[in-house]
Amino acid sequence: MLKKNRKISVAESIREGLIMSMKKDKNVILIGLGVDDPKGIFGTTKKIDKIFLKKKRVFDFPTAENTMTGIAIGSALSGVRPVIVHQRVEFSLLSLEQIINQAAKWYFMSGGKKSVPLVIRLIIGRGWGQGPQHSQSLETLFAHIPGLKVVCISNPKNAKGILISSIEDKNPVIIFEHRWLHEVKDFVPKKYYKTKLGKAEIIKKGKHITLISSSYMTMECLRCAEILKKYSIQVEIVDLQSLRPLDIKTIMKSVRKTKKTLVVDNGGMMYGISSEIISKIHENLNPREKSKFLIKRIGLSDNPIPSTRSLAKYCYPTYDDLVDKVNKMLKTKLKIKNKLLTKNIATDQPNLNFTGPF
Amino acid sequence: MLKKNRKISVAESIREGLIMSMKKDKNVILIGLGVDDPKGIFGTTKKIDKIFLKKKRVFDFPTAENTMTGIAIGSALSGVRPVIVHQRVEFSLLSLEQIINQAAKWYFMSGGKKSVPLVIRLIIGRGWGQGPQHSQSLETLFAHIPGLKVVCISNPKNAKGILISSIEDKNPVIIFEHRWLHEVKDFVPKKYYKTKLGKAEIIKKGKHITLISSSYMTMECLRCAEILKKYSIQVEIVDLQSLRPLDIKTIMKSVRKTKKTLVVDNGGMMYGISSEIISKIHENLNPREKSKFLIKRIGLSDNPIPSTRSLAKYCYPTYDDLVDKVNKMLKTKLKIKNKLLTKNIATDQPNLNFTGPF
Amino acid sequence: MKIKKKNKIKLYYEMLRIREIEKTIAEKYNEWEMRCPVHLSIGQEAVAVGVCQNLKKNDEIVTAHRCHAHYLAKGGSLKSMISELYGKETGCAKGLGGSMHLIDLRAGVSAAVPIVGSTIPIGTGIAWANKIKKSGKIVAIFFGDGATEEGVFFESLDFAALHRLPVLFVCENNEYSVYSHISKRQSKKRNITSISESLGVKSLKLNGNSIEEVFLKSKDIINKMRKDSKPYLIELKTFRAVEHCGPNNDDNLNYRTKNYLNYWEQKCPISNYEKFLKRNKLLSNYQLLKIKENIKKQISSAFDFAKKSKFPKKKLLKKYIYA
Amino acid sequence: MKIKKKNKIKLYYEMLRIREIEKTIAEKYNEWEMRCPVHLSIGQEAVAVGVCQNLKKNDEIVTAHRCHAHYLAKGGSLKSMISELYGKETGCAKGLGGSMHLIDLRAGVSAAVPIVGSTIPIGTGIAWANKIKKSGKIVAIFFGDGATEEGVFFESLDFAALHRLPVLFVCENNEYSVYSHISKRQSKKRNITSISESLGVKSLKLNGNSIEEVFLKSKDIINKMRKDSKPYLIELKTFRAVEHCGPNNDDNLNYRTKNYLNYWEQKCPISNYEKFLKRNKLLSNYQLLKIKENIKKQISSAFDFAKKSKFPKKKLLKKYIYA
Numbered sequence A, B: 001m002l003k004k005n006r007k008i009s010v011a012e013s014i015r016e017g018l019i020m021s022m023k024k025d026k027n028v029i030l031i032g033l034g035v036d037d038p039k040g041i042f043g044t045t046k047k048i049d050k051i052f053l054k055k056k057r058v059f060d061f062p063t064a065e066n067t068m069t070g071i072a073i074g075s076a077l078s079g080v081r082p083v084i085v086h087q088r089v090e091f092s093l094l095s096l097e098q099i100i101n102q103a104a105k106w107y108f109m110s111g112g113k114k115s116v117p118l119v120i121r122l123i124i125g126r127g128w129g130q131g132p133q134h135s136q137s138l139e140t141l142f143a144h145i146p147g148l149k150v151v152c153i154s155n156p157k158n159a160k161g162i163l164i165s166s167i168e169d170k171n172p173v174i175i176f177e178h179r180w181l182h183e184v185k186d187f188v189p190k191k192y193y194k195t196k197l198g199k200a201e202i203i204k205k206g207k208h209i210t211l212i213s214s215s216y217m218t219m220e221c222l223r224c225a226e227i228l229k230k231y232s233i234q235v236e237i238v239d240l241q242s243l244r245p246l247d248i249k250t251i252m253k254s255v256r257k258t259k260k261t262l263v264v265d266n267g268g269m270m271y272g273i274s275s276e277i278i279s280k281i282h283e284n285l286n287p288r289e290k291s292k293f294l295i296k297r298i299g300l301s302d303n304p305i306p307s308t309r310s311l312a313k314y315c316y317p318t319y320d321d322l323v324d325k326v327n328k329m330l331k332t333k334l335k336i337k338n339k340l341l342t343k344n345i346a347t348d349q350p351n352l353n354f355t356g357p358f
Numbered sequence C, D: 001m002k003i004k005k006k007n008k009i010k011l012y013y014e015m016l017r018i019r020e021i022e023k024t025i026a027e028k029y030n031e032w033e034m035r036c037p038v039h040l041s042i043g044q045e046a047v048a049v050g051v052c053q054n055l056k057k058n059d060e061i062v063t064a065h066r067c068h069a070h071y072l073a074k075g076g077s078l079k080s081m082i083s084e085l086y087g088k089e090t091g092c093a094k095g096l097g098g099s100m101h102l103i104d105l106r107a108g109v110s111a112a113v114p115i116v117g118s119t120i121p122i123g124t125g126i127a128w129a130n131k132i133k134k135s136g137k138i139v140a141i142f143f144g145d146g147a148t149e150e151g152v153f154f155e156s157l158d159f160a161a162l163h164r165l166p167v168l169f170v171c172e173n174n175e176y177s178v179y180s181h182i183s184k185r186q187s188k189k190r191n192i193t194s195i196s197e198s199l200g201v202k203s204l205k206l207n208g209n210s211i212e213e214v215f216l217k218s219k220d221i222i223n224k225m226r227k228d229s230k231p232y233l234i235e236l237k238t239f240r241a242v243e244h245c246g247p248n249n250d251d252n253l254n255y256r257t258k259n260y261l262n263y264w265e266q267k268c269p270i271s272n273y274e275k276f277l278k279r280n281k282l283l284s285n286y287q288l289l290k291i292k293e294n295i296k297k298q299i300s301s302a303f304d305f306a307k308k309s310k311f312p313k314k315k316l317l318k319k320y321i322y323a
């Protein structure tokens, strides 16, 4: 296996997953504004149209998100396997009627006659002053709806696996993709492989505290763990991967193991991801455990995200904040020089190479 | 005061609130499909157009929900106070882009220059075989968004008060109105009065257990309490009234008083109202309390609502189910003839007079 | 083009059958056993029949809340439909959908949903798949005048024109959206066929109450579509004879004037065609009797079937959430 | 109609001012102090100026992501705009909005938002309020060719026609939506002005790079609107000279052909008008020098102001969530 691994970015991994899926199943098509343009959706679809030249399979679209979704649903009912991508989750709000009323319920309301195998990739924006309408998370708007599957990519490896599994799935699957993950690199197998939908993954084992998170926030958790390791604090990280269905078994295993849990929400906490996680944990603990276990949460501040970087930086918890919070929860009173990891990246840049605009 | 009360229905109470608001502030207008038709939105807007004949203030609308919302936002920016009504919450999904990206954030993204005083009444359908697309709840889709206020009517008295407060509010307010409450009657003051937004209300005092709920489910809680009273069980009921902001103070007061709490969700529980309530309670209890307090939830089953009444009845918890659950939580092992209250109303009818269709 | 006698009778029969079925639904609705909203097509049968008679079995249709006529005209199973209205497990959607979610894949009835306008892009997507897969099938999308106010209507025509999709947009203009007359909702200068043309979709206005006009003109268009694989739109003026939703007449509400009602009553597509056929000796009283008997038998056996069928079992509730 | 010499100079001055401001933004963008996406209007100035010169101060405009030119042409404060781009508390939205959320209520710049099409209904709603309140104001809504693909575009025209609202829809057709040419998105038979007419809104195609044509024709229309209070649409062909988003030229990406670029470069509204004015002795070199000096001074003082301004304090984050 090792030989067949190489370090590639999340964007490259998604692209590879798309190409492999399209080669495997000729019914898979790619739809979205800009899927065939020079930038290719942050590189994730770059030149895929060139690879599949004979029969057109990559479709740019008019700016008509609601109809785009309806058309994808219709085509999915007739044997096509469409993958939609929106460059910002906000654009998909125009299509929630089709997603929630139609796609999510089609299998049910047709009495099991037809399901809608549709993948919708939603990109969460952040940074570079994009402001209130280009930086929301909004996962729970989808995760609340029975009939949808809702999953979150958090690294190069699961990017490809989740994408492939979603395309093979017979149901509408919403994939959340954080803009700040696209350039993150790691080892990714070359082969065609799946990451089971509905499973959380313990991506780091540890015994002192559990961090539960998803999407980009899992990166911050990893950084937090790296710092704390130097102080002999072993952090366990549960990467949710799937918000619906929710893998409560894996969550509870880790919660029970460390007895201290910090839920790290990738969005606003009110009626957010962390609300459901904490409720579920609460429901699963017995009274004795309840008094001994420590369960906390942290997440985005409860306001629209401003454009100015001078304020946007207060909205997102960083690994610094996580370290502080863990420090408090464990009562370790460590004096930590968090700066260890920051290579002086500005708070509105995903990485050093990035100099806007999106 | 008593003299000035009379028993009227929720629908009449809403209508009265609308008329009074329109008389008080000539900028208030009413918008929606069918607001001026013979049925007048289940009676809530009936003949209001006739009352305000001189200057047109009641506007039927083309079937164009997204633009309707944008137009209302625009008019609100220019001093009009629009009240929109959708006969089913599902239709409003077409307008979530305008509600979430625009209305909710306008005050923020204009740097405080303009807010959007807009009221959107969303009616939750239920029963008479309306099926998957006319019977969702979906409160948390809105309650998750900072910048919105989200409130729920649960009885004739707060119907008028909440409506008047919402219209006077300078922000976008989403009012949830359950179809099965429209015909429910009770005393309502004749005067112009407000029900403070953001406050929960303890609508029944009791010492053995707290039920926390909202919207129609509060009715079922009341019925449950009525039954249990005969068995000397005193139920306290917290009617949330507001989902955003959430009145955690009132919630915690009751939770601490009875030490046993059942959260009754008006919708699906996954990433639902109950998720946030339970998380907030959890965050507010200290470890000692956690082991002693019993906190549970109940809500709609996690699936689309079928048309056939033979299955729809399994989706909604009734007061029977609440009684059972309380019985279990209190370990009272009462043998209760729940039938006490049911006047043989079918499970798909809000009341005896109702014989469909909507 | 001329219509053969046999086909004329068939057109009449199909319309009458739909009418009689819906009349029976209306009659029996008050037994409170069909406990779901019903939007009857009484008065509008010529559109459904005239168009669908030109479609092949594996051509597809999608429709909206007012879907009974389209479902039946396309050949959807009567028994499954009535059972669906009764909420039984033998229903076309196993009782999960109700009257507004009729479906019969074998007959090419691909979808009906009650969110106004929402099947327009879905139908367009089916047509797109047909084009991609070169299936040669035609899709007809039925919708009302109200649905043409939804953004998805325009967006879908746009897409169909851009990709030259074999889809027929059928706008059944009964001038009302619930109680609202079209003049309250659309500018007098608005014109549905011009809209269509301006977006790049050829279109035609038809008399929706003349079965022969609907049949012949849509035959023309559908024949063209089979060759050139291009989208078309037809707008058919017609009249809804009973209330928007439910089994009754609601003329007492006076939202439609006496004049208006009188005008349209004289335009009933079925009684006029019956007169025409009789006048031209194409239909004898005896034949008519036979037809009516036949229809009656179908209806009563469908209702018997539905009534005798079982309600779905509890486990069905969780069976079809995920495939 | 004739344009007075004074007004001709004014038209030229306004265009040049916008061009120079945006060129300075482009220059300074690489200092990485304006850290927000910018969509420059370089090449499209004639539309903004030609229309806005006919609007009164209390008339209103709404616009979209590409809003600098409209904001400036309508009289929005330059200092507040540049400060907004720098994310400072002196910005027109206190730094909360950034380049895509310009607003200046005193100048009648009511809104800009970057969700394509979304300000079209909002602007229509402002016009509706104006009609209800009999304010006599006109609203102009600026949007691109891409925005005409959104359902809200149609729905808003529909509503404006139905209620006869005093709103001017201004479609700036630069043939591109990001990298996508219009032919990839819209049928060749699609026609924006015909769409408008079919919905009941009168409309006109204009050369968006001819400042005098834009000015005179929109003057005509706006004068009519002040009398008859009806909606109009104008479609103006024009050309975006730099990349969709950001400060650079992106011709190296080859999504627009050399021919296309050459063709449009010769149509630059500013250099052509400058030549015209000079040729006709309406503008001397000395005058031009003075104008440029004046503009330069405004710009450098605005950038100084922005740079010297403070970032907003933390408490601002929670100040404007609820009014």
Ligand SMILES: Cc1ncc(C[n+]2csc(CCOP(=O)(O)OP(=O)(O)O)c2C)c(N)n1
Pocket: B033, B063, B065, B087, B091, B094, C065, C066, C114, C115, C116, C117, C143, C144, C145, C146, C147, C148, C174, C176, C177, C178, C244
């Ligand atoms: C998006 C949406 N808005 C509103 C409704 C409520 N509604 C149900 S049927 C109907 C009338 C639609 O009129 P039309 O399209 O002309 O069809 P008709 O009933 O005349 O056949 C309306 C407004 C709905 N179902 N969906």
Ligand SMILES: Cc1ncc(C[n+]2csc(CCOP(=O)(O)OP(=O)(O)O)c2C)c(N)n1
Pocket: A033, A063, A065, A087, A091, A094, D065, D066, D114, D115, D116, D117, D143, D144, D145, D146, D147, D148, D174, D176, D177, D178, D244
């Ligand atoms: C609803 C929505 N979809 C997609 C986008 C991404 N987007 C930003 S600008 C733009 C181009 C719009 O083209 P056009 O309206 O012609 O304006 P132009 O950029 O040419 O001025 C697109 C698609 C968006 N902001 N909003």
Ligand SMILES: [Mg+2]
Pocket: C144, C145, C146, C172, C173, C174, C175, C176, C177, C178
């Ligand atoms: Mg109609």
Ligand SMILES: [Mg+2]
Pocket: D144, D145, D146, D172, D173, D174, D175, D176, D177, D178
């Ligand atoms: Mg453009």
